[in-house]
Amino acid sequence: MNMQLNNTKELLSGNEAIGRGAIEAGASLVVGYPGTPSTEIIGDLSKKYKGKAMWAVNEKVALETAMGVSYTGRRVLCTMKHVGLNVALDPLMTMAYLGTKGGLVLLVADDPGAYSSQNEQDTRYLSQFAKIPLLEPSDSQEAKDFIIKAFDLSEMLNLPIIVRSVTRISHSYTPVEIKEIRDENPVKIVKDPSSMIAVPSNVIRCHKNLNSKQSKIIEWIKESNLNIIQKKRGQKKGIITSGITYHFIKEFADNYAILKIGAYPVNEEIITSFIKGLHEIWVIEEGYPYLEDISLKYSKKIKGKRSGNIPMEGELGPEVFRYIENNTEEDIQFKPPSDITLPGRPPVMCQGCPHREFYYSLNSAKPTFVAGDIGCYTLGAAPPLSALDTCLCMGASISKAAGMSYQGVNGVVAVLGDSTFLHSGITALISAVYNKANILVAILDNDAVAMTGHQPTPLTGFTADGEETKKLSLEEICKACGADSVTTFSPYQDKEKNVEVIREKLNSQGVHVVISHAPCILLKQKKK
Numbered sequence: 001m002n003m004q005l006n007n008t009k010e011l012l013s014g015n016e017a018i019g020r021g022a023i024e025a026g027a028s029l030v031v032g033y034p035g036t037p038s039t040e041i042i043g044d045l046s047k048k049y050k051g052k053a054m055w056a057v058n059e060k061v062a063l064e065t066a067m068g069v070s071y072t073g074r075r076v077l078c079t080m081k082h083v084g085l086n087v088a089l090d091p092l093m094t095m096a097y098l099g100t101k102g103g104l105v106l107l108v109a110d111d112p113g114a115y116s117s118q119n120e121q122d123t124r125y126l127s128q129f130a131k132i133p134l135l136e137p138s139d140s141q142e143a144k145d146f147i148i149k150a151f152d153l154s155e156m157l158n159l160p161i162i163v164r165s166v167t168r169i170s171h172s173y174t175p176v177e178i179k180e181i182r183d184e185n186p187v188k189i190v191k192d193p194s195s196m197i198a199v200p201s202n203v204i205r206c207h208k209n210l211n212s213k214q215s216k217i218i219e220w221i222k223e224s225n226l227n228i229i230q231k232k233r234g235q236k237k238g239i240i241t242s243g244i245t246y247h248f249i250k251e252f253a254d255n256y257a258i259l260k261i262g263a264y265p266v267n268e269e270i271i272t273s274f275i276k277g278l279h280e281i282w283v284i285e286e287g288y289p290y291l292e293d294i295s296l297k298y299s300k301k302i303k304g305k306r307s308g309n310i311p312m313e314g315e316l317g318p319e320v321f322r323y324i325e326n327n328t329e330e331d332i333q334f335k336p337p338s339d340i341t342l343p344g345r346p347p348v349m350c351q352g353c354p355h356r357e358f359y360y361s362l363n364s365a366k367p368t369f370v371a372g373d374i375g376c377y378t379l380g381a382a383p384p385l386s387a388l389d390t391c392l393c394m395g396a397s398i399s400k401a402a403g404m405s406y407q408g409v410n411g412v413v414a415v416l417g418d419s420t421f422l423h424s425g426i427t428a429l430i431s432a433v434y435n436k437a438n439i440l441v442a443i444l445d446n447d448a449v450a451m452t453g454h455q456p457t458p459l460t461g462f463t464a465d466g467e468e469t470k471k472l473s474l475e476e477i478c479k480a481c482g483a484d485s486v487t488t489f490s491p492y493q494d495k496e497k498n499v500e501v502i503r504e505k506l507n508s509q510g511v512h513v514v515i516s517h518a519p520c521i522l523l524k525q526k527k528k
């Protein structure tokens with residue numbers, strides 16, 4: 001969108017502001033794996049700054065690539081959605097021990113309400129687990145500013161720093177002051193085996209080093225002004241909040257004192273000083289009751305998700321004030337914009353989607369059990385296709401199907417997309433072949449990561465910013481993984497033959513792969 005408001009101000013989405021923050025901070029690369037609501041950060045940068053943005057095949061590879069950039073002394077931003085951090089958690093945990101060189105910032109976008117995710121986990125707990133700081137902006141301006149602060153903090157502490165966004169920050173537009181772009185750091189390689197090689201003889205010392213940084217983190221947070229108290233004399237009611245919900249409070253409950261937390265680990269002194277003298281205290285936060293649990297240590301008056309009836313699940317909209325209205329004598333100005341409840345609009349498979357055609361053939365072949373995966377094809381679980389029996393997380397389809405086959409169940413199919421196969425299906429295929437599973441693996445190759453907006457994959461021959469690159473062959477990869485057969489067909493053509501192929505492979509011993517190949521129907525329209 002990018003609307004110019006005046007010479008220095010632009011209307012930017014949170015994601016655009018995050019990307020701009022990385023550029024202003026002098027980042028040399030932004031690398032990530034697509035996932036709503038984080039995807040547009042790289043999508044936007046790849047259009048505006050050639051060579052700066054890159055798609056990795058999964059989040060673990062993205063973060064490890066970022067570590068490599070950091071080891072050259074340069075600054076790097078790594079982006080992913082919340083569940084992506086589970087995939088990248090292995091490098092992150094030890095990266096915190098080893099420390100970083102050039103600034104390394106990890107943008108993780110949470111999806112409260114799970115509008116496009118398999119769960120609604122809260123990244124704040126993972127930053128605590130990794131013992132690294134997390135900054136939490138509340139709008140696009142802060143998103144840009146906090147990214148820049150995070151780079152400075154990363155270089156001060158030699159630690160990766162997480163910036164947490166949520167859907168309504170990543171996708172909302174607010175004005176942002178555009179500033180100068182800092183020069184990139186020079187490339188400087190420092191070798192220091194004792195702090196760069198995670199072997200047992202180094203671990204305890206590196207862990208001690210990480211622990212010794214904790215007091216510095218708290219000191220920085222205390223002086224950073226990222227936690228703000230807005231309290232007028234005599235105010236008796238207050239709200240502790242963070243992120244986007246801060247703006248709902250400003251709009252509807254400005255007569256409450258506010259403590260806005262912007263940096264983690266939480267400086268608990270600011271909570272005790274805020275709640276002093278308050279008679280009624282609410283905690284309103286997106287995600288799990290993280291701030292609420294800390295606050296409950298200091299006061300029994302705290303109300304929120306644990307007591308106060310604010311739901312534990314789902315995204316918080318301004319409607320959250322209904323719960324407070326029912327529990328307070330204070331005036332809340334919340335007026336619902338309309339009494340009409342809009343009908344739900346669950347995602348559906350597009351008309352002409354090649355996945356739908358594949359499912360017609362698969363259903364005709366009558367598999368015993370279909371282990372699905374995550375992508376547009378997951379929508380085949382809904383009636384009338386009702387084509388899937390399970391879906392867990394990216395890459396799980398092949399391993400789950402194999403697990404069933406090891407118990408003697410025949411006729412099991414794993415269904416996954418091309419990007420999901422490259423993300424975490426390859427290792428599962430190798431394991432299934434190695435352990436002599438009897439399964440059919442159906443890879444639905446539609447020439448893109450369709451679900452997240454048609455990002456290119458290594459099978460397309462194009463990079464994030466449209467440069468030509470080596471085009472990998474899905475057939476050759478599957479053969480190299482040891483599949484007993486690899487058959488490619490178009491889901492639109494020779495449907496009876498497709499059913500026959502699926503049926504025959506379903507009843508064969510070994511691991512067989514069918515590739516149902518046809519470009520995403522929307523991609524075809526885009527190309528036109």
Ligand SMILES: Cc1ncc(C[n+]2csc(CCOP(=O)(O)OP(=O)(O)O)c2C)c(N)n1
Nearest residue numbers: 035084374375376417418419420449450451
């Ligand atoms: C760990 C993780 N990372 C990212 C995502 C976001 N995501 C959902 S589906 C998907 C990939 C879909 O691509 P593909 O497998 O090619 O299927 P398509 O949508 O093109 O049919 C991604 C990246 C996720 N759900 N989980």
